[in-house]
Amino acid sequence: MRVSKKRDERATSGCQTYEMLTLFGEIGEMKHAFWISVAAGLFLVACDGTTAEAGYCGAANYSCCPTSCCAPSGDYCAAKSNCCTCYKQVREVKWEKEQYTCCKTVYDTVCEKVPVQCTRNVYETRYRDCCYTVCKPVYKTCYRDVCCTVRRPVYKTCYRDVCCKVCKPVYNTCYRDVCYTVCKPVYKTCYRDCCYTVCKPVYKTCYRDVCCTTYKRVCETKYRDCCYTVCKPVTETKTIDVCCGEWKTVTEHCPGPVVCKCVCDPGTWETNCCGCCIYKPGCCRMVKQQCPGTTVCRKVWCPKTVKKTVCCTRYVTETKHRRVPYTCVKCIPCTTTKKVPYTTCSYVRECKTRRVPYTTCTMVRQCCHKKVPYRTCRMVTECITKKVPYTTCTYKCECITKKVPYTTCHHVKQTCTRKVPYRVCKQVCETKYVTRRKCVPRQVQVTCTRCVPRVTCKMVPVQVCCPADPGCCAPSNCAAPQTCCESK
Secondary structure, eight states: OHHHHHHHHHHHHHHHHHHHHHHHHHHHOOOSHHHHHHHHHHHHHHHSBSSSOOOTTTTTOOBTOOTGGGOSSHHHHHHHHTEEEEEEEEEEEEEEEEEEEEEEEEEEEEEEEEEEEEEEEEEEEEEEEEEEEEEEEEEEEEEEEEEEEEEEEEEEEEEEEEEEEEEEEEEEEEEEEEEEEEEEEEEEEEEEEEEEEEEEEEEEEEEEEEEEEEEEEEEEEEEEEEEEEEEEEEEEEEEEEEEEEEEEEEEEEEOOOEEEEEEEOOOEEEEOTTSOEEEEOOOEEEEEEEOOOEEEEEEEEEEEEEEEEEEEEEEEEEEEEEEEEEEEEEEEEEEEEEEEEEEEEEEEEEEEEEEEEEEEEEEEEEEEEEEEEEEEEEEEEEEEEEEEEEEEEEEEEEEEEEEEEEEEEEEEEEEEEEEEEEEEEEEEEEEEEEEEEEEEEEEEEEEEEEEEEEEEEEEEEEEEEOOSOTTTOOGGGGGSGGGSSOOO
């Protein structure tokens, strides 16, 4: 009974070791022999001991380990010889890219013009007569007599004799003989005979018949109907609305500004330890206080509409007919024959002789004499006397009377009239177009890419070691690790 219980504990520890190896195989795919030897050592440690609990996947279980299993080398070789390779089916997930088409909503902004009824104020400038009084200054120029004494200068010209020496030039004209040679030309006229040919024109008048067309004008009077429009006045009376108004005085109260004012609380009297009364002032704080308001008078224009009867004249057009005469001119062609003269010219050659004069020139030398004048100059000193003028000035006192102008001004009151403009407002309805934007949705085909999982199954080799006890794990059960050792 005790042996079977130990077998069950070993089988349970072996299953826990197998699950641990399977987990390690899935995560890291252990293929190295080092990890196989480590797993076998953990299996041997977990198979012995009965009192300790299975911790660290059975690696710290010493209670289920028999004495034979604690042998250093014999039991390890026996456990190693019982290991076998099993295949486990593992599911592997692979992600593949796949393109698909979907509809996407796109919003387009569309601008459209929307009519809007609005009212516009139209201002009209009108004028009214306003009388005012002005004081117009009138200026007048007057004269008063003023006597004054002036000093008038009296100028007098005097002369004095001055003696001075002057060098006066004396010029004398002399002549000298000059001999020179002159070439005098001698001209002689000779003649020679020259023959030349002359073409003499001979004119002859001939006639030829020419047919020409002439037009004879014939006048004819005709009549046509002509329409004309006459404007006939028609007087009507209609009532119109006249915009007028008056100024009214409106009194308004404007509140005063809010200011910050410092207010101190009343103080208190306290008695100290010595029995003296001490006055403690109160705290100061800022209080907002509104100042008194003011009354303002302003003028407001109050418009009003008055019905007014106006007499207006409109013109009515009337169409009338009349016969208007006009003259029509026709040209009638007429054919006539007339003789047109023309002149023919023929040239006859004729030989003539003429005497052509020519001039010959010969130069003859001739000696001539002439007198050439020249001037000589000498200076002669001469003493002369001349009068030099000078001016003397004396002042003479004289009393004169002159008129001094001055201006007087007095104001004259005058009443004037001026045009004072004022504006009249009237409302006019009009239609404006306002541009508004709105979003219009539309569907667009869009190609997108997504990842699709694909599951594949493959066989993974797993190294499984069974205990040496032939009754715990049969060779046929090692092919299926999940049924190797059953739990209690």
